[in-house]
Amino acid sequence: MIWIVSIAVLVMLAAAVAVMVLPNMVAAVAASSVVSLALAVLFALMKAPDVAMTEAAIGAGLSGLLLAMGLKRLGLWRLED
Amino acid sequence: MRNVSGLLFAGGLAFLLLVLASQLPYGHTAMTLGGAILAHAPGEVHTANIVAAVLLAYRGIDTLGELSILFTAAAGVGLILGHSSLRSNNVQQSEQAESGFITTRAVDLLMPLLIVVGFYIIFYGHVTPGGGFQGGVILAIAFFLPALVRPGNPIDHGLITLLEGLAGGGFILVGLWALWYDKPFLQPIFDSFLGTGPLGSLWSAGTLPLLYLAVGLKVGAELAGLLVTVVDVPDLSNENSDSNAVNKK
Amino acid sequence: MSMPAIEVVLYTGAIGLSVIGLAGLLLHNNVFRMLLALVMLEAGVNLLLILAGFRLAGVAPIILPEQMHNLSAITMNDPVPQALVLTAIVIGVGVQALGLALIMRIKAQYGTLNMLKIREQLEFDLAAQAEVTTPVSAHSPGSLAQGRVRQRVSEAITQKDEQ
Numbered sequence: 328m329i330w331i332v333s334i335a336v337l338v339m340l341a342a343a344v345a346v347m348v349l350p351n352m353v354a355a356v357a358a359s360s361v362v363s364l365a366l367a368v369l370f371a372l373m374k375a376p377d378v379a380m381t382e383a384a385i386g387a388g389l390s391g392l393l394l395a396m397g398l399k400r401l402g403l404w405r406l407e408d
Numbered sequence: 409m410r411n412v413s414g415l416l417f418a419g420g421l422a423f424l425l426l427v428l429a430s431q432l433p434y435g436h437t438a439m440t441l442g443g444a445i446l447a448h449a450p451g452e453v454h455t456a457n458i459v460a461a462v463l464l465a466y467r468g469i470d471t472l473g474e475l476s477i478l479f480t481a482a483a484g485v486g487l488i489l490g491h492s493s494l495r496s497n498n499v500q501q502s503e504q505a506e507s508g509f510i511t512t513r514a515v516d517l518l519m520p521l522l523i524v525v526g527f528y529i530i531f532y533g534h535v536t537p538g539g540g541f542q543g544g545v546i547l548a549i550a551f552f553l554p555a556l557v558r559p560g561n562p563i564d565h566g567l568i569t570l571l572e573g574l575a576g577g578g579f580i581l582v583g584l585w586a587l588w589y590d591k592p593f594l595q596p597i598f599d600s601f602l603g604t605g606p607l608g609s610l611w612s613a614g615t616l617p618l619l620y621l622a623v624g625l626k627v628g629a630e631l632a633g634l635l636v637t638v639v640d641v642p643d644l645s646n647e648n649s650d651s652n653a654v655n656k657k
Numbered sequence: 658m659s660m661p662a663i664e665v666v667l668y669t670g671a672i673g674l675s676v677i678g679l680a681g682l683l684l685h686n687n688v689f690r691m692l693l694a695l696v697m698l699e700a701g702v703n704l705l706l707i708l709a710g711f712r713l714a715g716v717a718p719i720i721l722p723e724q725m726h727n728l729s730a731i732t733m734n735d736p737v738p739q740a741l742v743l744t745a746i747v748i749g750v751g752v753q754a755l756g757l758a759l760i761m762r763i764k765a766q767y768g769t770l771n772m773l774k775i776r777e778q779l780e781f782d783l784a785a786q787a788e789v790t791t792p793v794s795a796h797s798p799g800s801l802a803q804g805r806v807r808q809r810v811s812e813a814i815t816q817k818d819e820q
Contacts, residue, residue: 457720
């Protein structure tokens with residue numbers, strides 16, 4: 328239990344730092360999806376299955392889609408660099 | 409200067425939250441309201457999923473308010489992005505090519521499965537984890553994906569608006585139905601034919617499954633509308649924007 | 658190496674996520690990056706709320722068929738924070754979409770995502786609308802920049818008068 332929680336928290340914090348410092352916006356949006364996914368794992372471990380499902384569907388799925396489409400429209404969609 | 413004050417502010421928040429966390433008894437939270445709900449919900453609302461009971465029965469008006477917040481957000485997005493100056497070069501939008509063969513076929517195969525999963529999660533929301541919010545998101549994605557891979561035939565905005573209005577009205581009507589039985593607004597009703605099954609079965613919990621269906625359709629229509637509005641915006645990259653604008657390097 | 662207690666790890670995650678979000682919100686100048694930071698802040702606060710409702714040896718607040726007859730024997734987690742967080746996540750995506758829409762509008766209007774440039778443009782536009790020539794800004798201290806803005810405003814006003 329403690330190992331799974333530690334790994335999930337580590338992945339979450341590392342991805343959150345990556346969202347803030349990565350120069351490429353596409354990578355930042357992908358990292359924000361990773362944060363949501365790790366958070367969903369933590370919610371499931373905290374015995375909150377409803378919240379975990381919501382976070383996985385909205386945070387990792389819909390929100391990432393929305394932000395990626397926004398990037399495309401804003402002209403920030405650059406995969407190189 | 410701004411960086412220093414920002415860092416100080418973030419440090420202050422960290423200190424505040426640390427103090428709060430050290431005061432909280434981890435794992436032994438005093439739950440007066442939660443304990444009362446846990447004790448009474450199985451007998452009063454007959455839901456196996458107590459979170460659903462809190463959302464729709466004990467805090468039903470909050471959920472109605474939450475739906476109206478979501479509606480306001482969607483209306484705001486439509487107002488901001490529906491402006492005519494963003495629609496001027498809409499021609500290039502319809503010329504966008506279809507996605508590749510594999511993507512289109514995969515979406516065609518996925519869409520019915522996603523719809524089934526979404527409705528399953530909505531209908532079993534009061535028995536198992538899940539419910540209107542989660543299922544509604546899956547429905548929104550299911551109806552949006554075909555429009556994403558085939559920009560030629562987008563989703564009908566009028567249909568989305570109609571579905572949204574019907575679902576919102578349905579939620580309020582089910583709430584008003586309780587008044588017929590001399591009960592407060594949005595209290596679950598246990599009729600002779602509705603929701604009288606044993607705890608944990610699909611046909612239990614009174615009008616709660618109807619409310620969850622309304623929530624699911626409303627959330628699905630709202631979020632699909634949001635996605636469609638955002639995807640309809642033309643390309644805003646610097647090449648075709650105003651000439652006086654300061655280019656970002 | 659001894660592992661820290663589980664609550665220390667969990668609270669570190671929640672508080673760390675909130676602080677990273679707030680610091681990003683305050684330190685970045687790019688409005689899209691600020692939106693991402695807002696998402697992080699929201700996620701951290703949600704985790705903090707769920708932690709407040711957690712109980713040791715508690716199970717998910719869902720009654721299983723075999724537990725139906727001795728409900729008092731099982732400890733369940735607090736369902737109220739879970740319901741609160743569930744609605745907060747859904748509202749969060751609505752707020753996110755509204756922010757994205759505002760960012761797109763800003764991009765279409767000003768062609769930049771840099772907050773400082775947007776503010777300068779906005780002050781100029783506001784001054785031109787109000788027909789005043791002295792837009793005093795705490796963020797453009799250089800007299801050169803202010804003089805430039807002043808000149809542009811007076812040009813705009815004369816154009817308006819000519820019309």
